[in-house]
Amino acid sequence: MNYKELFPDWLADSKIYYATLINLSGDILYANEHFIRNFTPSGHENPKNSPFHILVHPSDRSQFIKxxxxxxHDPKTAVQFRKQYDPTHPDRWTDWELxxxxxxxxxxxxxxxxxxxxKEAKASEEKAKIETETLFRSTFEQAAAGIVHYYPSGTWIRSNKQFQELLGYSEEELKHLSFKDITHPEDYYLSENYQHELVEGTIDKYSIEKRFIRKNGNYFWGLAHVSAVHDEKNQFDYLVMVIQDLSGIKTIETRLKESEDKFEKAxxxxxxxxxxxxxxxxxMIEANSAWTEIFGYTLEETIGKTAIELGIISEKLRNELYDIIRKDKKVTNIELTISDKFGLPKVILYSSELFTYKDDDYVxxxxxxxxxxxxxxEELLSEKQRLQNILEGANVGAWEWNLTxxxxxxxERWAAMLGYKLEELGEAGFNTLEKFTFEEDLERINRIIEKHIAGEIPYxxxxxxxxxxxGxxxxxxxxxxxxxxxxxxxxLLMSGTQQDISDRKRYxxxxxKNEIRLRTILETILDAVLIIDQKGTIQKCNLATEKTFGYHESELIGQNVNxxxxxxxxxxxxxxxxxxxxTGVKRIIGYGRQITGKRKNGELFPADxxxxxxxxxxxxxxxxxxxxxxxxxxxxxxxxxSQKLEALGQISGGIAHDFNNILTIVSGNLELIERKMNGAEHGMVKQIANAQKAVERGALLTQKLLAFARKQPLTPGIFEINQVLWNMSEILERVLGKHxxxxxxxxxxxxxxxLDKNDLENSILNLAINARDAMENSGNLIIITDKVSRNILPELQNSEGIADSFVEIAVIDTGRGIPPENISKIYEPFFTTKEAGRGTGLGLSxxxxxxxHFGGQIKVYSEVDVGTCFKLYLPLTVKSDKKEEPEAEETIQESGVPKKYKGKVLLVDxxxxxxxIAKELLDDLGFQTVTATSAQEALEVLSIRKMDLLISDIMMPGKVxxxxLAEIVKVEYPNIKIILTSGFPGDLRKREYTDLSNFNFLNxxxxxxxxxxxxxQVMGK
Structure with a gap:
């Protein structure tokens, strides 16, 4: 590429202006002839591809590189530097625009x-700079006052001889000391706040009286005038202190006498x-050269004149200052704006002190x-205020940390975030931040700061x-x-901002919290939840989806929901x-419907x-x-x-109730006939006995109906198991059939x-029916009983109660057996493998x-095509020692009916x-019997007649x-004994027979x- 084309002809061929192009590495890509002649050592060698900075004076290279x-970063900048190869004009400067x-x-x-x-401009400037520096050095070294330049930390930069003499230290000794070493301990912190304000730019200067310690250990009072020095960029650089020995001022007369020369020099x-x-x-009777330099008046123009005459201050201001001086003997560090000889305003840090010399008062x-x-x-303050306004508007505090x-x-904004005013925080340091920061956060903060200081991260x-x-x-x-x-x-210095983000953190x-709550709901909800996009692609699913469909989440994400x-x-x-x-037409969205889902294994299932x-x-x-x-x-x-079975049970119960009433009438009449027969009618006894057996068979039938309907009351008692099972042999033979x-x-x-004998009989009967169906009407059924220890099965060891021994009832058939996959389901309600109409699925459950219920266990052992064995384990108990009272000898009267009891009985049915029938039976027993057909009628009888015994049917029309009726009588007539009878107690099972258990009951x-x-039993003998 021809880089010369980047420059206009007048510039490329100029004999006044230098023109160059350098790359980002600083190497020269192009230079015009004027540059080559004046910058290169030979004056004609093309410097292309050479580093530009080697042609710059060594003292100015860093400035050029910057x-x-x-x-x-900036589109344009400027710099000045001297040439490296210019023997005829070694101090000639050049001005450049980049x-x-x-x-x-x-x-x-x-x-x-x-x-x-x-050309000469820069030389003159440098000359002036050198002269100024020389003048400064001369003034600094020859000043009568102690002057020291130092950093805020107390480290010295330089000090003049007067300062060294004032303290008694050499310049080399002072290098190893700080201001703390030469300041009285009680006065060290007096200037702390002033110094902070001076560094921050909130004040221009300050003066303070405090005690300084000399090398020999003695101390003296001094007046320290301190001001800040800024660099060319108006950035704070260091501090200047001028120390006046106040002991000398207070004894100025003596010092003038002892050393006039020393005073004049100071x-x-x-x-x-x-x-x-x-x-x-x-x-004014005396003035120093600084007065002339600042205000432009010569000593001749000053001596013998007043400040009012020179036009420096007004008479009013002069009188106010003198009044203060007369009263307080001095004025310290007052800023006054006064005019110099040429009318220009000067800001002066003014101090005055009254002293007496030869009986005259001077200032x-x-x-x-x-x-x-x-x-x-003021410029810094304005800039600071502008920055402060920006920070306040953004609710941001600022800080600056001197790493040295x-x-x-x-x-103030930083302090306000913590609820403090700035002055409440006291002396500030990095530990100020640490003091307010949570301890568990500090290690992480320091680690990040260290990474930034090490250059690993940009900020x-x-x-x-x-x-x-x-709090x-x-x-x-x-x-x-x-x-x-x-x-x-x-x-050296780290600056930053701090912003309150508490609201954001709360949000x-x-x-x-909401996300965790939602995730918890999604992961604990039993329903499958999926999120899909417009294309049907699955974006998210919960744990229940995996369980419902059999897919892992990773198998579903990104797949089409179909x-x-x-x-x-x-x-x-x-x-x-x-x-x-x-179209926007919704078929499911917002409505819902029943669908068929498909699991990973291909199984289909209904779903909402x-x-x-x-x-x-x-x-x-x-x-x-x-x-x-x-x-x-x-x-x-x-x-x-279940509802069908319940309905069937209700029908069965109703039939049993009516049938039991009929049987009661038949049985009662048969008994009455038998009692009233004489010897001539003795031939009818066998027929009456046969009729009574038919009644008993009918009663047994109704018990089976009630057992099927699960409506009979629980009547637990102590029974001998072998006798119960043997008594069932007849009905079992009928159920199983001849084959x-x-x-x-x-x-x-x-x-x-x-236990409840009815429940036991029903259980054995159910097992026999199941065995019959499994053997398809041909095979063997064996019922075995045995006494076993509770240690025979782990389940018995953990069984509730204290029985050590159990009855084992084994019911064994030679049927087709139960498949292994069904063993775990057989006790579930409604589970059945029988064909429709042959089983309810409620038997085994x-x-x-x-x-x-009675503290036992049930186990099953089965083998397909071999047979099944059910074993029932019931806790053994001890036979009751209660002996039945001997029946009283019947006294047969002439009528043949025993008369053994006295009392009044209210009979209700x-x-x-x-x-x-019941009244006649009771009358024959010697009772006086009154009858009633409803609970209301019975209560009316009780209200007018005294009764000893109430015998009432349970199921009767009416509200009660x-x-x-029994519950009312028990409360209002506590002396009356109560017997309840029923052929079908109806809804008593729903009340769990709690009330019925409080009364005597007769089926x-x-x-x-x-x-x-x-x-x-109820009335006693």
Whole structure:
């Protein structure tokens, strides 16, 4: 590329201007002839591809390199430097303008430099600078006052001889000391706040009286005038202190006598202007050279004149100052704006002190011109205020950390975040931040700061917690960056901001909490939940989805949701989504419906589906909730079946009730006939006995009906198990039929158990029926009883109760057996493998409940095509020692009816025939019997007649049934004994027989002997 084309012809061929192009590495890509002649050693050698900086004077190279680096960021910059090869003009300076050069794509190609010679201008400037520096050195070294330049940390930069003499240290000794070493301990912190304000630019200067310690250990009082020095960029550089020995001022007369020369030297060479005036006339009698330099008046123009006459201050101001001086003997560090000889305003740091010399009063005035400093401070203050307004508007605090001294400066906003005023924080340092920061956050903060200082990250940024003055926690976002480096690239100063982000943290915590809550709900909900996009792609699913469909989440994410659907939904789902996007017509969204789902293994199942639509970041999503309703449908079917059985049970119970009433009438009449027969009718006894057996068979039939309906009351008692089973042999033979052989192998030892005999008989009967069906009407059924220890089965060891021994009832058949996969399901309600109409699925579940209720266990052993063995384990109990009372000898009267009892009986039943029979039986027993057909009628009888015994049927019409009547009588007539009877207690099972258990109960149909036995038990002999 021809780089010359980048320059206009007049510049490329100029003999006045230098023109060059350098790349970003500083190498020369192009230089015009004028540059080659004046910058290269030979004057004609082309410097192309050579580093530009080697042609720059060594003293100015760093300044040139900084300008090039700056130009890579700023479009244009300027710099001045001297040539390296210019023997005729070694001090000639050149002025350059640097501009970015970009290619056609806008990328930075290099930097164009255009410069020219400054000639005498720069030389004159340098000469003036050297002269100024020489003058400063002369003034500094020859000043009568102690002057020291130092950093805020107390480290010395330089000190003059007067300062060294004042303290008694050499300059070398002072290098190893700090201000703390030469200041009285009680006075060291007096200037701390002033110094901070001076460094921050909030004040221009300050003066303070304090004690200083000399090398010999003695101390003296001194007046220290301290001001700040700024560099060329108006940045704080260091501090200047001028120390006046106040002991000398207070004894000025003595010192004048002892050393006139020394006083004159301190007076006339002081960088601050000094005046001696007569306090009465106001005339100035002496002034030093600093006065002339600052105000432009010569000594001749000054001596003998007043400040009013020179036009420096007004008479009013002069009088006010003198009044203060007369009263307080001095004025210290007052800023006055006064005019110089040429009318220009000067800002003076003014101090005056009254002293007496030869009986006359004089005023020694000292002043420091701080005009330039004040201007700089005002500019800095304005800039600081502008920055402060920005920070306040953004609710941001600022800080600055001196990495060398550890001193840290904070602004008011920073302190306000913690609930403090800045002055409340006291001396600031990095430990100030640590004091308020949570300890568990400090290690992380320090680690990030260390990474930034090491250059591993471009800036420091951390979020952490601080403690508010009121005790609550404040979250802050802290950002910072190294802003000042030493020449050897050591970090010196770090600046940053701090912002209160507590609200944001609360919002984030709320969002996280809501997200966790939502995730917890999704992961614990039993329904499958999926989120899909507009194309049907699965974006998210919960744990229940995996359990419902058998897929792992990773197998579903990114897949089309139709993999969870059977045909035809699998093929049609995408078409439905497309149609919805085009028409907006909803078929499922917002409505829900029952669908068929497809598991990973191909199994289909019914499910309820609900779909909602929502948007996020401009995208539409759908959330589907899928509930597997397999069990719900199964339960619904079971409920229908149970309701049918309940209805059938109610019918059976009703039939049993009516039938029992009929049997009671028949049985009662047969007994009455038998009692009234004489010897001639003895031939009818056999027929009556046969009729009574028929009644008993009818009663047994109704018991079976009630057992089927599960309506009979629980009547637990102690029974001998072998006898119960043997008594069932007849009914078992009838149930099993002629083609199945039944065998009993009963233990010879009596085995007593406490249980409901009806439930036990029903359980054995159910097992026999199941065995019959399994053997298809041909085979063997064996019933075995045995006594076993509770240690025979782990389940018995953990069984409730204290029984050590159990009865084992084994029911064994030679049927087809139970498949292994069905063993775990056989006790579930409604589970059956029988064909429709042959089984309810309630038999084994009823047996299981019965056995568990009385503290036992049930086990099954089965082998397909071999047979099945059910074993029932019931806790053994001890036979009751209660002996039956011997029946009283019957006294046969002439009529043949025993008369053994006395008392009044109220007999209640809605069946008139039963009332008549029962009344006659009771009358024959010697009772006076009154009858009633309802509870209301019975209560009316009781209200007018005294009764000893109430015998009432339970199921009667009206608002109050027999049980209700019994409860009323028990409360209002506590002396009346009560017996309840029923052929079907109806809904008593729903009340768990709690009320019935409080009364004596007699099942219908009953015989006179059963009635008499119960009356004897209730009434006593």
């Amino acid at each position: 300008a090039v680096q700056k130009c890579t 501009t970015q050069c970009k290619d056609e794509k806008g990328s930075l190609l290099g930097i164009i430099q255009v410069g020219h010679d400054l 007076f006339f060479t002081n960088p601050a202007f000094m005046l001696i005036s007569d306090i009465n006339s106001g005339k 020694l005035t000292t002043g420091i011109d701080i005009t330039e400093r004040r201007q700089l401070q 001294t550890g001193e840290t400066l904070f602004d 420091y940024e951390a979020e952490f917690r601080v403690k508010h003055k009121l 609550h926690t404040v979250w802050v976002l802290d950002r910072g960056k190294i802003t000042k480096w030493s020449e050897d690239r050591k970090p 984030e915590a709320s969002l996280i 993999i969870l659907m059977p045909e035809p939904d699998h093929s049609q789902h995408d078409q439905y989504l497309d149609s919805y996007r085009l 589906l609900a779909v909602t639509e929502w948007e996020f970041s401009g995208q539409t999503y759908f959330t589907g909730t899928i509930r597997d309703i397999t069990n719900k449908i199964k339960v619904e079917e079971q409920l229908k079946q 199945i052989d039944i065998k009993f192998k009963l233990n010879e030892e009596p085995l007593y158990v406490y 009823t047996i299981y409940s019965f056995v568990k 809605d069946e008139v025939n039963i009332l008549d 049934d027999g049980l209700g 219908k149909p009953y015989k006179s002997k059963e009635l008499e036995e119960l009356i004897k």
